[in-house]
Amino acid sequence: MKDTAPTLSSVKPAGRKFTGTDRRAPLRGGLQGCGEYGAGQTAGRFYPIACVALEVTQRCNLDCTLCYLSDRAEMTYDPPLSVLFARLATIHSHYGPGVSVQLTGGDPTLRKVEDLEALCREIRRLGMRSCLMTNGIRASRAFLTRLAAAGLDDVAFHVDMTQERKGFNSETELNVVRRAYIRHTRGLGLRVLFNTTVFGGNIAELSALARFMRDRPEVAFVSFQMQADTGRGVLRGRPDAITQDSVMRAVEVGYETPLHFDTAAVGHAKCNRYASVVTAGGRAVSVLSAKRLTQKVIAALSRADQSTDGHIDTRDSVRRMARRNPFLALQAGLHLLKCVLRLGRGLLRGPVRRQSVFIHNFMAADALEDDRCASCVFMVATANGPLSMCVHNAQRDMHLVAPDRVDGPSGPSWWNAAVPHLSAGPDLPDLSDPGLAPLKRLKGQMRATRRNQKDVS
Numbered sequence: 305m306k307d308t309a310p311t312l313s314s315v316k317p318a319g320r321k322f323t324g325t326d327r328r329a330p331l332r333g334g335l336q337g338c339g340e341y342g343a344g345q346t347a348g349r350f351y352p353i354a355c356v357a358l359e360v361t362q363r364c365n366l367d368c369t370l371c372y373l374s375d376r377a378e379m380t381y382d383p384p385l386s387v388l389f390a391r392l393a394t395i396h397s398h399y400g401p402g403v404s405v406q407l408t409g410g411d412p413t414l415r416k417v418e419d420l421e422a423l424c425r426e427i428r429r430l431g432m433r434s435c436l437m438t439n440g441i442r443a444s445r446a447f448l449t450r451l452a453a454a455g456l457d458d459v460a461f462h463v464d465m466t467q468e469r470k471g472f473n474s475e476t477e478l479n480v481v482r483r484a485y486i487r488h489t490r491g492l493g494l495r496v497l498f499n500t501t502v503f504g505g506n507i508a509e510l511s512a513l514a515r516f517m518r519d520r521p522e523v524a525f526v527s528f529q530m531q532a533d534t535g536r537g538v539l540r541g542r543p544d545a546i547t548q549d550s551v552m553r554a555v556e557v558g559y560e561t562p563l564h565f566d567t568a569a570v571g572h573a574k575c576n577r578y579a580s581v582v583t584a585g586g587r588a589v590s591v592l593s594a595k596r597l598t599q600k601v602i603a604a605l606s607r608a609d610q611s612t613d614g615h616i617d618t619r620d621s622v623r624r625m626a627r628r629n630p631f632l633a634l635q636a637g638l639h640l641l642k643c644v645l646r647l648g649r650g651l652l653r654g655p656v657r658r659q660s661v662f663i664h665n666f667m668a669a670d671a672l673e674d675d676r677c678a679s680c681v682f683m684v685a686t687a688n689g690p691l692s693m694c695v696h697n698a699q700r701d702m703h704l705v706a707p708d709r710v711d712g713p714s715g716p717s718w719w720n721a722a723v724p725h726l727s728a729g730p731d732l733p734d735l736s737d738p739g740l741a742p743l744k745r746l747k748g749q750m751r752a753t754r755r756n757q758k759d760v761s
């Protein structure tokens with residue numbers, strides 16, 4: 305069956321649906337269950353999930369040494385738009401409007417730009433945020449201009465030495481690439497994020513890289529992701545030198561200031577560490593330095609929240625909180641003003657910007673911790689509904705062959721990653737069928753064969 309461009313009215317969500325009243329309750333329960341719902345916790349209190357990945361292709365134009373994809377990834381077909389629309393509808397039914405949807409892969413820019421435009425429009429229509437997660441190679445200015453016009457909110461560039469880009473021998477040399485990518489986004493109204501995998505090959509350069517990020521007022525969000533033994537990448541276990549503490553300290557050296565990673569929490573502390581700074585002209589000041597004040601503000605905001613379904617209108621909550629707690633609002637305002645004034649000479653050299661710094665600690669595929677999986681804030685959309693990214697990474701092949709159901713005007717159709725188009729029945733082939741590997745998917749075949757040989761020996 306040939307796939308045609310779907311509209312939401314012709315596509316119904318498959319998988320689990322949210323049936324409760326407060327969409328934050330499941331995450332809050334998970335965090336409470338493992339003692340992580342303290343005074344600084346924002347997840348489950350202000351939002352039902354941090355983000356959901358929508359994998360629009362398993363293909364990639366790089367082959368990172370710490371890639372989380374499966375060896376069989378390059379043997380698969382891209383999901384038709386109707387499947388992706390159905391997964392978007394499922395994300396929306398679970399988490400409601402406001403959730404950040406990461407258009408990811410593989411590298412999503414290998415899809416036709418028209419497909420990505422359609423997805424951005426649909427995400428905007430559903431009231432969710434879209435983020436393009438890309439290595440940037442194909443994300444030219446013209447490409448990003450089209451997506452911005454279609455409603456793309458954020459672009460996250462992944463650039464680091466695990467990608468083995470030709471001609472670059474260090475993270476410092478890769479700053480040329482990072483600068484060029486920032487230029488591509490100028491004036492498009494996109495929020496710019498950067499992702500870096502922290503591994504044995506760049507831990508010594510982490511402080512210098514953090515300083516580079518601090519000095520880029522265009523960058524709103526900086527994420528450092530610690531090496532994890534999962535997926536097809538050739539590097540495996542994490543070196544002892546890479547711990548949450550060592551990464552936090554190296555980043556603080558780069559920002560030349562303490563970052564107070566223990567003040568506010570985004571999910572489980574073993575998964576995520578979060579800091580927030582104001583920057584200007586090559587200086588940074590942490591805005592989370594006042595722990596008691598921050599936690600009082602979190603509590604007051606929580607009391608001021610009147611949403612019943614987990615979709616918080618932040619501005620509305622802040623206004624209501626300020627009306628109910630004028631003294632606390634004044635204290636918070638003065639604290640922010642002090643942070644800005646502490647930027648000192650930096651104020652003369654550049655604009656004041658806020659930047660978030662995030663350290664993400666994915667788990668190894670064979671060492672998943674139940675409490676972290678149960679309180680995960682980073683989900684992937686699968687055929688059976690959202691799933692923790694760590695769990696998904698550990699079971700990728702199983703999810704690639706799970707059939708997606710798409711309900712259209714002429715009844716249900718089915719798809720899995722082993723077939724190019726929707727089928728009439730759910731009995732789809734799986735990826736181990738040798739007849740399913742045309743030449744263009746030879747790369748995946750060879751990888752899978754190599755992996756099988758390794759597993760046998």
Ligand code: SF4
Pocket residue numbers: 571572575576664665666667676677679680681682692693694695
């Ligand atoms: S993806 Fe893994 S490391 Fe990240 S929040 Fe979820 S369980 Fe934690």
